[in-house]
Amino acid sequence: MLDRTGTLFSHVKPADTPYQGGGLRDFFLYRDLGIAKATHGKVxxxxVKANLPPEEGTGWHRHEADFQIVIMLKGWARFMYEDQVTLVEAGDCVHQRPGVRHYLFDYSPDMEYLEIVSPADFKTVDVDPVCEIPKPTPWPA
Known part of the structure; x- marks a missing residue:
């Protein structure tokens, strides 16, 4: 039988949670969708959307998380997953296996993606470089 007591119903409208800075990366803006509260921190x-041009990118890191997906809604982003360049475009879904070393190094000015992670208080850990990173694409002036 489905347990309906562990989570809450949630309906968040755009005006309820505006995009804000102060998230994991200062060159992105983040809009909370209320899921962490509704799931009591499970998810x-x-x-996430671009705010500033990619200059340094995210740096090499991994997440201490059980589950993570990125669904690109607008634009595109280029990631290194281990030693592989991966272009993620609007409509693409990426499942980042737990512990995969990665680096988001390039993205379009209109990039916007949905990120879903479990648990909600996942940790980000910097790691040693895996390989060289390609140069980002300059944004139009």
């Missing part, structure tokens, strides 16, 4: 879902 977080947020929208």
């Amino acid at each position: 977080i879902a947020h929208l």
Whole structure:
């Protein structure tokens, strides 16, 4: 039988949770979708969009998480997953296996993605470089 007591119903409208800075990366803006509160910290879902051009990128890191997906809604982003360049475009879904070393190094000015991670309070851990990173695409002036 389905347990309906562990989570809450949630309905978040755009005006309820505006995009804000102060998230994991200062060159992105984040919009909380209320899922962490509704699931009592089991899952977080947020929208992430480009705020500033990619200069340094995210750096090499991994997440201490059980589950993570990125669904690209607009634009595109280029990631290194281990030693593989991966272009993620609007409509693509990426499942980042637990512990995969990665680096988001390039993205379009209109990039926006949905990220869903479990648990909500996942940790990000910097790791040693895996390989060289390609140069980002300059944004139009």
